[in-house]
Amino acid sequence: MSSLPADLRYAKSHEWVRPEADGTVTVGITDYAQNSLGDITYVQAPKVGAVLAAGAVFGVVESVKAASDLYAPVAGTVVAVNPALDGAPETVNREPYGAGWMMRLRPADPAAPGALLDAAAYAALLG
């Protein structure tokens, strides 16, 4: 298991959240998630402007094995999606915490990301 970035927050459904300086958050899936899925072949992203409830399905990630829903870790409005994943979804396998990010949200509640798991709590969840 690779180490978990300490500056991120984590959801039990294996998405991560990075608070950005402008008040938005970047969302992706964890290294554990991409490794469990195997080769990622397609990412269905939400529409910019979509309003998501916490826990709502915001997209789908497909691997050779299966298609899995993606869940919004916090409520908010989609302000950007990662255009690179259209042509190169395998970026999620290679760089789950970097170039493989999936969307940027403006949280409905600025305090919500802070209530997610920190790296130590997520590591404990993974066991």
Added chain:
Amino acid sequence: MTQLQRTPLRDFHAARGARLVDFAGWEMPVQYRSILEEHRAVRRAAGLFDVSHMGEFDVRGPGAAAFLNRLVTNDVARLFPGRVLYSPMCYPDGGVVDDLLVYQRAADDFFLCVNAGNLARDLEWIRSQAAGHDVTVTDRSAETALLALQGPRAVAILQGLTATKLSEIGYYHFAAGEVAGVPCVLSRTGYTGEDGFELYHAAGHAVRLAEALLAAGAPHGLELAGLGARDSLRLEAGYPLYGHELSPEFSPLAAGLGWTVKLDKGCDFIGRDALLSEKRAGSPRRVVYFRTGDRRILRPDAPVLDAAGAAVGRVLSGTLSPILQEAIGSALVATAAATAPLAVDVRGVAVPLQLVRPPFVPLGRT
């Protein structure tokens, strides 16, 4: 939960980072690092697959040739020592028991290679049909290991480890020899569409042989490849997989394997009457292969829809072609619907099927 069966290479795989999964009751490597990368390595250079889970049966005796020609749909009389034949084996109703390779060693000496998932049922079926024939059927599966070396560099890699002149073994031919000092049957066959060999050998030698092949192949770009890549390679090549494009539910004619059904081979065989009728009347359903121009994978059992949205079939296999970078697959559809526009619903989007005749990509071995 029953204990999974293990090939002699189970620990070899685990030590090389394999993800081991239950495949037909066997603990098998589905991938080592990436299905897509292992697939591309086989098309570009070479891949080494452990397929020791497959079954091997000796069929020997004065009645062996006649028995086998009654058992399978292809013409066993075309074989001679050193020649391999691919054939379905059918039930009386024309449904498929299994597809297999028939090897002839000598006049009265054959062996079969069958799918792991069908091994027990095949053995029971073959033995039940052997009554009255002067043959002995022996299950050699447990003591036999099988490594497949596939790809454009496979022959060069193997030639460095054997004194057998590989250039003298044609496609679907085989010879006995030694590879890295291990006695093997060297069979110029495979399931990837690339040139290569399948090496049958004693289970006790499997690790030594695998290590020797991997070491000799490394400078050529050889990589270990798992069952994930094996499946996408065979689908890209347009080869059927039992349980998907072959089934007890429909005939080899419906599966597009008419070339393996020799109705006029000069002897009766199991399923002939049903297959003859189906050939005259036309198959009510047939297997088609498709690409989509889209990356979304169409999954087995997804309904295939006609232009009016009515279900006219179902997806049998689907994957992303790592070479084409688009979804490819196969479907079983009503023959009457197979010439009209077809689509498969993926999460509310109708993805149109472009029917194609496989292979989907140019193959090294055609």
